[in-house]
Amino acid sequence: MQEQHSFTADQDKGILYLVPTPIGNLDDMTFRAIKTLKEVDLIAAENPSHTQQLLNHFEIDTKKISFREDNKDYRIDELVQTLNDGQNVAQVSDAGMPSISDPGQELVKACVDNNINVVPLPGANAGLTALIASGLVPQPFYFFGFLNRKNSDQISELEELNQHSETLIFYEAPHRLNKTLKNMQKVFGADRQAVLCRELTKKFEEFDRGSISELIEWTEANQVRGEFVVIVDGNKNATQENQEQDELAGLSIQEQVDLFIGKGMKTNAAIKEVAKLHKVKKQEIYNIYHEI
Template sequence: MKEVSRLETQKSFASNQEFGTLYLVPTPIGNLDDMTFRAINILKEVDLIAAEDTRNTAKLLNHFEINTRQESFHEHNSHSKIPELVNKLKTGMTIAQVSDAGMPSISDPGHDLVNACIEQHISVVPLPGANAGITALIASGINPQPFTFYGFLPRKGKEQKDALKELAQKPESLILYEAPHRLKETLKVLATAFSDERQAVLCRELTKRHEEFIRGSFSQLVEWSQETEIRGEFVIIIDGNDHPSVGVIDSENDAVAGLSVREQVDYFVEAGLKVNDAIKKVAKLHDVKKQLIYREYHQLD
């Protein structure tokens, strides 16, 4: 039988702390003026800063005249580094964990460090601050709530396909991250998975001098990407699916089994899809070109 965990309460600022404290300190995603007074003070006061990239964090520390010692902590050394950091915290040291930009634990190994501290009854104190996903969402023009934050899509084909199959059905707005060198290909993949007409916003270089929002359908965004030199980090905000289909592909195959092509298209139209989107879906189910389904549906010779 699985052991039931007991209820635990963390009083972050109790005066009788047995160990040191892990502070999760957000850093600016571009504009250094977004650093909070509290974040600066914590970085000055702690014994050690665990930084994703010490060279990048050094620029921030120098700007605010912070002299606290740094140690490298990133995805490639986290396995060995986490026990070291936990042991230092247990001796009474205070440590601030920072990412290169934004909130710790988002797309970095901070989450594993947090769990290791919780297991050892070490207080974990989060600071509020900059976050690229929420910053992009509130200015996108797309419904800000409810939303799903996903971050970077999987790179492997099957994992990515499975993730997109699920995400395409979600009625809430979606937040994705993407690197500039992968944006063009990712937009093509998203246009196929979500439909050409799904509305989305590309949010580029947030809080920086060249901040930019590109709003439109996926077909328009794909065209824009082919005509533009892609630079900067991107957040992609995607409108939710107002008419999720009955289920994912496996259950859809069962639902339309035995129906003619025309009846299959009509099935998805009745489920809320536009005719062209329904034709694309039937073509995808049968792994054929949509033109074949289009011609058969419209009874063209």
Template sequence: MDTVMVATSQRSFAPHESGTLFLVPTPIGNLQDMTYRAVATLKQVDLIAAEDTRNTQKLLNNFDIETKQISFHEHNTQERIPELLDKLRAGVNIAQVSDAGMPSISDPGTELVAAAVAAQLPVVPLPGANAGLTALIASGLAPQPFYFYGFLDRKTKEQKTELAELAKHPETVIVYEAPHRLVKTVTAIANAVGPDRQLVLCRELTKKFEEFIRGTASEVLDWLATNPPRGEFVILIGGNTNPPVEEQDPLLSQPVEEHVKTLIARGEKPNDAIKAVAKARQLRKQEVYAIYHHLNEEN
């Protein structure tokens, strides 16, 4: 007997027998960007799961927050998640923070959230600082739609493949990069999108030396040649205004039955041909099967 799947509903602020997992953004540079609610939440929870407890302790000290911390980062995810879930089930309220910005956005958090949701434990997000969106709204590029990608692969071959796909996007693309890899990455981006595509480098967002470098890919590279990158960067890639048009498979112009017969003639088994035609035409397999076998025709 098939299992019936049903949607679940979480009312964030209804009474819960378990504890709640709060996702708390932290400033990306300027401590004044910490919200009143974020400070209050970190004071009220029983435990803070922090990416780097030493870094987070500086933030806690600034706001006189005395809540106990536990480390939660990419290297101890698997061992920590069962422990944190057990605490939540026992009624412990936990705040999860990364070193800067939104948890789960190019930072730890995703696996813990997924595990809590799967265990039907309440997860409550707080709004707050995010480097990608902060950069986007001041970039001068189209703010919507946008495509957030985060960090590119560090391996040259994989990164080249990523950028070849990102270059096709008509949306503004948001990429993160560390300063020591910035010139290499911007060069790779310029090679992928061409010298005339608009780029914006956003440096040290919300900090004293916040800076925006706007121009074509070639102009931005010229700027980097005389200005060694310092600080954290967000890279914004202007959308492709002339995205490539994918060539349509000529077989799609055939009637469905003829399409199936052509694939069979090429050596496909009938069922495999029917499945392939259904996928190519975004039809149900049963529908293609009925057309091919004339099952819906009146006798």
């Protein structure tokens, strides 16, 4: 195991500070975050030109370099060397917390592997900001972030997530929102409650609450702009479905159908229930059961 005592660091090594930045409103920058960015030797920024606007606002003139997805492989080695040389580094993403749907995790891992202290600062996070104002149950929750862009892969991800009873948190771009909601409707159902949270902390902050089908209609009736957090109610039947799947494990299809019949279901209803649990067409289970 490894112990880290954040503020009794090896004086020969620097510290990596993970510094959250505002998700919209610059007033959400903390005093500690500003102080840290002023005092470190180097800022590793996802997009230096974007970060410069923040630095200008708070009169911070610390040197900065880019650290993003397409240069992380060689930049990590450089940053670890800088830290090993005793310099302190702050890592920032364009908005919110580093590593949350943004670069950072690999740098943290490299620092841990090299016994370099990693110190996180608290701050803005779009997912939690949206969750507490959504009106849906805030805990437990399951943060997923961005779904896969490929349609078939997205459907597969949603089918797996449909086994969760926790409130679900997603991020989505405006041009993909309608398609994503339609896939959610296919998997979660039209009546599942959800909330679209747009432009959080900014002038045009907006919350649109309703069923998934209602939110699809909203996206088709309005100009969809801004980055979205999508909060979706968990599957309240997930626990029961998982218990049923455990109960059916090891049984043949005929035995599974007979089990539901034994609980009082009619044959066709039992066949339909087994098909639903296996995520196949009812006709397929019908044919197996009746040996057609």
